[in-house]
Amino acid sequence: MRAVFYIASHSTDGSRPGIKEIAENINSPEHFLAKILQKLSKGGIVSSIKGPHGGFFIESQGLHRPLADIITCLEGDDIFTGCGMGLSYCSESNPCPLHHEFKKVRNQLTHMLYNTTIGEFNGELLAGALTLNK
CATH class of the missing domain: 1.10.10.10 (Winged helix-like DNA-binding domain superfamily/Winged helix DNA-binding domain)
Structure with a gap:
């Protein structure tokens, strides 16, 4: 970045x-x-x-x-959709301990990265x- x-x-x-x-x-x-x-x-x-x-x-x-293009190019898009603990099975129906709080932060970060330009x-x-x- x-x-x-x-x-x-x-x-x-x-x-x-x-x-x-x-x-x-x-x-x-x-x-x-x-x-x-x-x-x-x-x-x-x-x-x-x-x-x-x-x-x-x-x-x-x-x-x-958007800045998100940089992240996606280097790391893929897991930061925008993935689990805060890196668990593959984490979901709305099977949440990890950080799921609900991390989802809020992840959504804010995603919004910022997609709405801020290089x-x-x-x-x-x-x-x-x-x-x-x-």
Whole structure:
């Protein structure tokens, strides 16, 4: 999520940060980040250009995609439907101990992730009102 926010905030001015720059600015190991960005690229969340002036970027229409697309691309959609304890048999008719309370939180999280766009925080990130690194 941090990498996508960083790339999005730099995509509006045509910048294409590389892995090293992104890793430094979001405090993430480069090797780990490379694997994440590869998945995000295959999933169409981010795009990349190779070469000396290459790097990662998000197309303008991609800035309007919901944050849920990032989660689904990387982890699948279990967070939106799954059990808080990871139990496969948990359901309304066979609830786990956390079912009812977790369902409320899961529904709020789902709503937020589907109703918040990738590019929504660009202005505040660029102005320094929000941070991606300590």
